[in-house]
Amino acid sequence: MRKKARETNGQSVVMRLRQAGLRPTRQRNELADLLFRDGNRHLTAETLHAEAVNRGIRVSLATVYNTLHQFTHAGLLRQVMVDATRSYFDTNTVEHHHYYYEDDGMLADIPGTDIDVGNVPDAPEGTKVSRVDVVVRLKRS
C-alpha cells in the first residue's frame, strides 16, 4: 500500500504551491497532507494545529495561520464566515453551501442537489460578485 501522493484536482499540491510562489516546505507539505487527506473538511486554525501536534508534526500556530491564508490565496482553501469568534477554512473550493449547527458551532456542507439562489439583482455599479454564500443555520429542535 503506497503512500498517496499529495494532490488536489489531479494537480499536485506542490505544483500549485510552486505556481503561487510558495516553497513546498516540510510544514506546508505536512499540513497539506492533513488538510486534503480525506474529503471535505471544515476546520479552524486551532483545530488544525491541535491535530498536527497530535500526530507529531512539529509546527507552530503562527505557521498554521500563515499556511491557511497562503493556501486560501492559492485557491486551495476557502474561508467561511459563520461565527463571530472563529474563522473556518473549507477544503472544498467548489461553489457549495453550508449548514451551521448553532448549538455546537459545527459547520457542514449541505449535501445532495444544489441549492438554487435565484433572482439576485445585478451587482451595484463598480462592483462585481466575488461569491454568494448561503448558510442555513440550524438549531436543535
Add this chain to the structure above:
Amino acid sequence: MRKKARETNGQSVVMRLRQAGLRPTRQRNELADLLFRDGNRHLTAETLHAEAVNRGIRVSLATVYNTLHQFTHAGLLRQVMVDATRSYFDTNTVEHHHYYYEDDGMLADIPGTDIDVGNVPDAPEGTKVSRVDVVVRLKRS
C-alpha cells in the same frame, strides 16, 4: 414638531423591552432612539458607541454590548456574521439578505425583489432551520 415616540412594528420599544423583562433605562432608551431612528441600519458595537458618545449620550461600551445582545434576544435586532473580526447588528429583523463590500467592510441590504433560495433540503434529523443567510460578497471591479 413633536418628538417621535420610540417604536418598532407599531409597538413601542419600551413595551417590547418590558415584555422581555428589560427595564427601559435611560441608556437603553437612548440607544433605541439611535438604532431605530432612521430605517435599516447595520452597525457594530463600536460604531454605535462612537455615535452615542458623539451625540453626548453618556453610555459605556460595555453597556452598548449588553444592550445590543439584549435587543437581539428580544427580537429587535439581528446579528449578521460576515466579517471574522467584527459583529454587525441589523435593525431590520425581517427575512432579507445582504451585500457585503469586501473592500471596505460595509454591509447593506440587497434592495428590490426578494432573492429566491430554492431546493434547500430538509433540515437534518433533530434540527430545525433557525434561519437562512444569503450574503452576496462584492468586490470593486
Add this chain to the structure above:
DNA sequence: AGCTAGTTTAGAACAGTTCTAAATATCTTG
C-alpha cells in the same frame, strides 16, 4: 559549500468582546 531569499518560530502585541464586582438606577411596597 556558501549565498540569498523565503520561511518558521516564540512570544509580544493587538482588536474585539466578555467578565467582574462595586456603584447606581429603577421598581416595588408600605
Add this chain to the structure above:
DNA sequence: CAAGATATTTAGAACTGTTCTAAACTAGCT
C-alpha cells in the same frame, strides 16, 4: 415618597482568536 430589593451600568481587567516582529532556520540556487 422613603426604604428595600433587584436590575443595570460602569471602568477596567481579563480573555480569545489572530497578527506582528525580528531572530533563527531552510530551500534552492551557483
